[in-house]
Amino acid sequence: TGSTYPEVVNAAGDYDRWFLTALNAKNLVVTVVDSLVDQLPEPRLFDAMILTGSSCSATEMNPLLDAFCGWIxxxxxxxxxxxxxxxxxxxxxxxxxxxxxxxxxxxxxGTVVVTATDAGRRDFLFNDLDETFDVHSCHEDVCTQLPENATLLASSPKTINQSFAIGKFLRAVQFHPEASTSIISQLHDSLVARGQLARREPGFQSAAAESIGKRILANFIQFAMQTRHHAH
Structure with missing residues (x-):
């Protein structure tokens, strides 16, 4: 949905490229759709879907985002x-x-320490992770109230709703499992240059967060592949 800062795109690619790199998507057939520009595709044509970050705000709804919600x-x-x-x-x-x-x-x-709930520890999304783990974070908005049909999977001290599930198939994370250490550094420099962030001290990000993020994405893809296998 939209694009990140031009200098970040030049250095590390756009939102879609971050995921393709983190997924190491050699064995995946990937279709990239911009929900602000492209026609939203028929859901049943896909084995899995990832809804990326955006420069848009979910606090400022408009007809395009309303349509996106309907498609979700x-x-x-x-x-x-x-x-x-x-x-x-x-x-x-x-x-x-x-x-x-x-x-x-x-x-x-920067790095946020997230703690899985009881439901989160049992969930496929956090397979092979400790109860508490480091993640990369970059957000101004926050989900202050989960949907009634959602289950909380993880929290952090400043952001209670870090991850949730809706039913068997929908998962969501506030943090950025796709963001490498270098992407977070690029975002830091761009935000500081724009006066949107105070410069952080060296070490504001954990080296472990990148590999943990890749593990979470791999867990999601594994679940999607198993689901597809059972559906065919």
Whole structure:
């Protein structure tokens, strides 16, 4: 949905490229759709869907984002394994009646320590992870109230709703499992240059967060492949 800062695109690619790199998507056939520009595809044509981050805000709804919410509900109706990330997490929450607002503590950036709930520890998304783990974070908005049909999977001290599930097939994370250490560094420099972030001290990000993020994405893809196998 939209694009990141031009200098970040030049250095590390856009939102879609971050995922393709993190997924090491050699064995995946990937279709990239910009929900602001492209026609939203028929959900049943896909084995899995990832809703990426965005420069848009789920606090400022418009007809395009309303249509996107309707399409997300169609993904759920079609039992398509779907992962929402950052904006994707927030817009998924909105699609099912949750609330999204500006974060009361301002932009959250850098490494965040996340703790899985009891449900999260049992969930496929966090397979092979400790109960508490490091993730990369960069967001101004936050889901302040989950949809009634959502299950909380993970929290952090400043962002209670870090991850949730809706039913068997929909998962969402506020953090960025696709973001490498270098992408977070690029975002830091861009935000500082724009006056949107105070410069952080060296070491504001954990080296472990990148590999943990890749593990989470791999867990999602594995679930989607198993689901597809059983469906055929």
């Amino acid at each position: 509900r169609r993904l759920a109706d079609a039992d398509v394994p779907t992962l929402g990330v950052c904006f994707g997490h927030q817009i998924m929450a909105k699609a099912f009646g949750g609330c999204v607002q500006r974060h009361a503590m301002g932009r959250q950036f």
